[in-house]
Amino acid sequence: MGSANRLKLGLFGANCSSGRAVTAVPERWSGSWLDCVWLARVADQAGIEFMLPIGRWKGYGGDTDYQGETWETVTWACGLLAKTERLTVFGTVHAPLIPPLIAAKEFVTADHIGEGRFGLNIVCGWNEGEFEMFGATLRDHEARYDYAQEWLDIIKLAWSPHENFDFAGQFFTLKGVRAKPKPYGETLPLIMNAGASATGRAFAIRNCDALFSTISRGISFEETAGHISSVRALARQTGREIDVYTVGVVTCRPTAREAQDYYRHAIVDDADWAAVDNILAMKNITLQMYSLEEFQHIRDHQANGMGGLPLVGDPDSVARGLARLAALGLKGIAVSFVNYLDELPYFCAEVLPRLAGLRDNHATGRPGSF
Numbered sequence: 576m577g578s579a580n581r582l583k584l585g586l587f588g589a590n591c592s593s594g595r596a597v598t599a600v601p602e603r604w605s606g607s608w609l610d611c612v613w614l615a616r617v618a619d620q621a622g623i624e625f626m627l628p629i630g631r632w633k634g635y636g637g638d639t640d641y642q643g644e645t646w647e648t649v650t651w652a653c654g655l656l657a658k659t660e661r662l663t664v665f666g667t668v669h670a671p672l673i674p675p676l677i678a679a680k681e682f683v684t685a686d687h688i689g690e691g692r693f694g695l696n697i698v699c700g701w702n703e704g705e706f707e708m709f710g711a712t713l714r715d716h717e718a719r720y721d722y723a724q725e726w727l728d729i730i731k732l733a734w735s736p737h738e739n740f741d742f743a744g745q746f747f748t749l750k751g752v753r754a755k756p757k758p759y760g761e762t763l764p765l766i767m768n769a770g771a772s773a774t775g776r777a778f779a780i781r782n783c784d785a786l787f788s789t790i791s792r793g794i795s796f797e798e799t800a801g802h803i804s805s806v807r808a809l810a811r812q813t814g815r816e817i818d819v820y821t822v823g824v825v826t827c828r829p830t831a832r833e834a835q836d837y838y839r840h841a842i843v844d845d846a847d848w849a850a851v852d853n854i855l856a857m858k859n860i861t862l863q864m865y866s867l868e869e870f871q872h873i874r875d876h877q878a879n880g881m882g883g884l885p886l887v888g889d890p891d892s893v894a895r896g897l898a899r900l901a902a903l904g905l906k907g908i909a910v911s912f913v914n915y916l917d918e919l920p921y922f923c924a925e926v927l928p929r930l931a932g933l934r935d936n937h938a939t940g941r942p943g944s945f
């Protein structure tokens with residue numbers, strides 16, 4: 576991602592209605608195409624480095640049909656890349672749902688539209704209900720990553736200077752493959768993955784430029800620092816470099832009291848609890864497995880940005896939180912807001928200038944040029 580900023584910032588989940596906030600407040604994110612375009616342009620001008628969409632095909636129900644409206648992410652990325660200048664836009668792609676050569680071609684198309692700014696987030700899938708919509712079978716956990724490995728090997732071959740190649744693997748047998756043009760310029764699209772299991776992490780270490788890891792409930796900052804250095808050390812053992820990113824949820828207001836009040840209003844009093852419970856049930860998280868207090872804590876965390884790290888407070892405390900994450904060794908964070916467009920300008924105006932040393936390139940804006 577092009578900027579020299581030490582801590583990269585991205586926006587996560589704007590391609591879905593309600594984004595990452597499981598709330599019924601009327602100002603929740605629409606996810607409409609025009610709102611996405613405006614958001615991308617504001618982010619581009621403010622020097623935000625990337626937008627990361629969610630590969631989501633089916634809403635979670637509840638009172639709002641949470642994430643019921645979603646844009647397919649590669650075409651969404653193409654549109655936003657065409658309307659921006661600096662931003663990296665990812666596509667989030669379920670490897671088992673699309674043949675690798677069509678995928679490789681789509682990614683090259685997006686990469687040329689963005690003049691090298693397309694990124695790929697590979698996901699293997701976890702949600703059986705979504706796979707059933709495609710008539711696809713969700714493989715067992717380890718096999719999902721074996722499949723993704725072949726899928727990605729083929730994509731990288733298609734991107735390589737090879738004129739023709741054959742491929743014979745466990746899942747694919749391809750003959751006389753030609754794929755032109757190649758990715759834009761001298762670089763390949765950035766590749767990321769968010770595997771949480773040992774197998775998922777190993778996949779990222781073998782193949783990706785970035786691993787996204789959630790800092791979950793109960794995991795300390797010290798453990799996070801240990802995780803980051805072990806991922807990077809494992810990559811180096813194989814001659815690779817990998818960056819570790821995380822996911823956050825920002826509620827930033829002029830005072831701590833205002834931030835906490837809004838958080839309570841949007842994410843507690845007006846949460847879409849029916850949707851929260853649907854999400855947890857899909858992940859087999861039930862009250863029977865936890866004490867009432869623990870279960871409520873998990874529900875709260877899910878309502879506020881699907882489990883990302885909450886950053887709730889005034890600009891000083893949100894900036895301190897971000898600086899602390901950078902000090903742990905994180906390369907960046909993908910954040911969400913209840914309404915990205917309403918909240919991003921304040922965040923950029925008040926929080927970014929407080930990140931001295933981490934984001935000195937924030938002032939790229941040319942106000943009014945769009």
Ligand SMILES: Cc1cc2nc3c(=O)[nH]c(=O)nc-3n(C[C@H](O)[C@H](O)[C@H](O)COP(=O)(O)O)c2cc1C
Pocket residue numbers: 628629630631667697698699700701702768769770771772773774775776787788789822
């Ligand atoms: C930042 C981030 C983004 C993710 N995006 C998606 C997504 O868009 N679609 C999806 O099905 N899974 C997504 N996941 C889930 C992961 O791809 C992965 O399945 C999950 O972290 C479990 O890890 P595992 O496969 O190693 O068990 C995401 C996870 C994170 C932390």
